[in-house]
Amino acid sequence: MCLGIPGQVVEMYGAEGLPMGVVDFGGVRREVCLAYVADEVEVGSYAIVHVGFAISLVDEDEALRTYEALKELDQLDELEWMSDIGSPRPPGPVSDSVEGAEQPGDGSP
Amino acid sequence: MKFLSEYRDPELATALVQQIRSLSSRPWTLMEVCGGQTHTIVKQGILDVLGDSVEMIHGPGCPVCVTPLEQIDRALHLAGRPDVIFTSFGDMLRVPGSDCDLFQVRAQGGDVQVVYSPLDALELARANPDQEVVFFAVGFETTAPANAMAVWQARALGIENFSVLVSHVTVPPAMTAILESSDNRVQGFLAAGHVCTVMGWEEYEPIADRYQVPIVVTGFEPVDILEGIWMAIKQLEEGRAEVENQYARSVRRDGNRQARDIVSQVFELVDRQWRGIGEIPMSGLGLRDEFAAWDAERKFDLQGITATEPAECRAGDVLRGRIKPIECAAFGTTCTPENPLGAPMVSSEGACAAYWAYARYRTADDAGEGFAVQNAEPRS
Numbered sequence: 141m142c143l144g145i146p147g148q149v150v151e152m153y154g155a156e157g158l159p160m161g162v163v164d165f166g167g168v169r170r171e172v173c174l175a176y177v178a179d180e181v182e183v184g185s186y187a188i189v190h191v192g193f194a195i196s197l198v199d200e201d202e203a204l205r206t207y208e209a210l211k212e213l214d215q216l217d218e219l220e221w222m223s224d225i226g227s228p229r230p231p232g233p234v235s236d237s238v239e240g241a242e243q244p245g246d247g248s249p
Numbered sequence: 250m251k252f253l254s255e256y257r258d259p260e261l262a263t264a265l266v267q268q269i270r271s272l273s274s275r276p277w278t279l280m281e282v283c284g285g286q287t288h289t290i291v292k293q294g295i296l297d298v299l300g301d302s303v304e305m306i307h308g309p310g311c312p313v314c315v316t317p318l319e320q321i322d323r324a325l326h327l328a329g330r331p332d333v334i335f336t337s338f339g340d341m342l343r344v345p346g347s348d349c350d351l352f353q354v355r356a357q358g359g360d361v362q363v364v365y366s367p368l369d370a371l372e373l374a375r376a377n378p379d380q381e382v383v384f385f386a387v388g389f390e391t392t393a394p395a396n397a398m399a400v401w402q403a404r405a406l407g408i409e410n411f412s413v414l415v416s417h418v419t420v421p422p423a424m425t426a427i428l429e430s431s432d433n434r435v436q437g438f439l440a441a442g443h444v445c446t447v448m449g450w451e452e453y454e455p456i457a458d459r460y461q462v463p464i465v466v467t468g469f470e471p472v473d474i475l476e477g478i479w480m481a482i483k484q485l486e487e488g489r490a491e492v493e494n495q496y497a498r499s500v501r502r503d504g505n506r507q508a509r510d511i512v513s514q515v516f517e518l519v520d521r522q523w524r525g526i527g528e529i530p531m532s533g534l535g536l537r538d539e540f541a542a543w544d545a546e547r548k549f550d551l552q553g554i555t556a557t558e559p560a561e562c563r564a565g566d567v568l569r570g571r572i573k574p575i576e577c578a579a580f581g582t583t584c585t586p587e588n589p590l591g592a593p594m595v596s597s598e599g600a601c602a603a604y605w606a607y608a609r610y611r612t613a614d615d616a617g618e619g620f621a622v623q624n625a626e627p628r629s
Contacts, residue, residue: 143285143469144391144443156406158398173368176394176508188446188499191338191388192366193395195505196446202498209257209470213289214597 144188144195145210146203149174152183163189166207258472265475266298272482273302278434279481280427280570282420283441284311284598285469291603293471295478303478306435306570307603309423309523312388313340313596314568317522318556320387320416321346326554327383327414327545328359334377336370337385339363344592347556367399367413374403374411383545386413389441390448393417393534394508397515400536400543414545415535418521420444421452422532427569428460435570437463437481439474442496447512449504453492461490468496515540524592525558525565564591567600574604581609 147165152174154160159174161181170192174181177194181187186203187194198206281287287307290296296305309315325346328335335351342351342363355361360380364370367384374382386396396413403411420441427435440453445466453464463484467477477495484491494500503509512534521533536544545551558565562584563577574580574593584590586602593599597606 144446156402158402170365173366173395173398175398175511176505178507188443190391190443191395192368193398193508195391195394195443195508196499198499205257206470212257213285213292213470 143210144190146186146188146198146206147172148203149181149183149185149187149194152181161194163187163194165189257470262472262475265472265479269299269475269479269482270302272479272486274486276301276304277436277482277485278304278306279437279439279478280306280308280435281439281441281467281474282308282310282424283439283444283467283469284314284596285443286310286439286441286467286474287600288598288603289469289471289474291600292607294607295471295474299478303482305478307567307573307600308427308435308438308570309526309568310389310420310441311593311596311598311600312392312418313344314564314592314599315418315423315523315526316341316344316387316416316592317524318347318558319522319554320414321350322348322556323546323551323554324385324414325349325351325354326551327549328354328361329357330359330381330549332381334360334362334373334380334382335385336362336364336373336382338365338387340596341385341387343589343595345589345595367396368402371399371403371406371408371411374408375406378410380410381548382411383549384411384413385416387416389417389444390419390512391441391443391446393512393516394447394505397512400515400540401511403543404540409542412543412545412548413536415516415533416521417516417534418523419518419532419534421456422529423523423526424453424456424464425460426526426529426532428456428462430569432571435462437485438465439467439477439481440464440492442466442468442473442499445494445496445500445504447505447508449502449509450492450494450500451502457490457492463490464492466492466494466496466500468499523568525562525568527565559590562591564593564601567593574601575609577601581605 147163149161150164151162159178161174163172173193186198188196327333351361370384457464463481465477465480516534517537518531519533519535520530522528541547561579566572589595593601
């Protein structure tokens, strides 16, 4: 669960004192906290995102390559959680969708 | 080396394997401490292509796997309380406690919710002011900044019905504990790329120096891992013991400063139990006193909950690299992903689950160096 997933920052805004944004992960969009990359991030940047937080910025080639590699390695668990839990943005109440999230973290094929 | 054709860059992979094999004057033993790397190594047959030049030991690199039984039981207790909404990352739900798991508590009426981000749990607390929302804060250094921020924001926004059950662990003390053990066989480490993306690698320098082991910060893709192994072997052959960075495209020496700052303001180093291993001094993160109001262990009376790990599960020996998963008598018999005895069989990053998924037809006799393989997945 220490693997981050790369995605592209498509929107930025502040919320309750935190720099936030929307990140697109191969079509799945999710609200992400940008506090830890605030100095450098801009709309269009590619970020490595772990549990809803951008932890570093990478270039586009690296982001796309890494995304494909994670897919091949069945290591897109976090993206599965996102899809299972739904609500691309804002995160909103998580309660509606969790019931269906059977073993969301278990990416074993 | 037939599997190399399946790699994203088969030519580079083949070249790296040849270099590792020709460079090794003797069999070397390395440990990776990252569940993602373990997954790649087992799934991609990296053990097999390296022959007897390198043995990889799969270290305690899966946070789900090392969360102590006691903390799981405390989570189960909290999740069963009628006044609590218990929130967690998805992979904790099937980890067996002494009597059941979080899924079962939910089936019995407990309010257990999976969240993607700890900030989602905080939002849930705000939306349910009459309930206590507890978030199960597990993970290595990669996850700590996110969990720290949730607590930071809870204080900033005055959200008092939110707390975290903390079971954070840190990698360097575990490496030190392994190196200190009398039966240690590890001669070099691959350090986890995304852990170091946050933390950098300064902490690893004194370990490399003191124990004279090469440590290579490594990514998680097959070619990354082969390159990390090659860099570590090269150091061993040349008699060097340094920290090197294979994963330069993501990792800087001082890591992510902003993330480290928040982590150190919210958390402090504490002694921590590791499931199957025992207590490792100063190997975990606990909330600082300033954040005691958001600490589930202090908010709820949990001290009376203690647990003893089942003797049949040899997770500790697996996590310390003493045995490969298939050498455990319970592997595939009384312990399967559907009915796990221990956490390494639960998480997709656990060594036992990785062997089950990709290498379960190996026999215990094969577990040593250079074994031939009959993989669970037929490969062309």
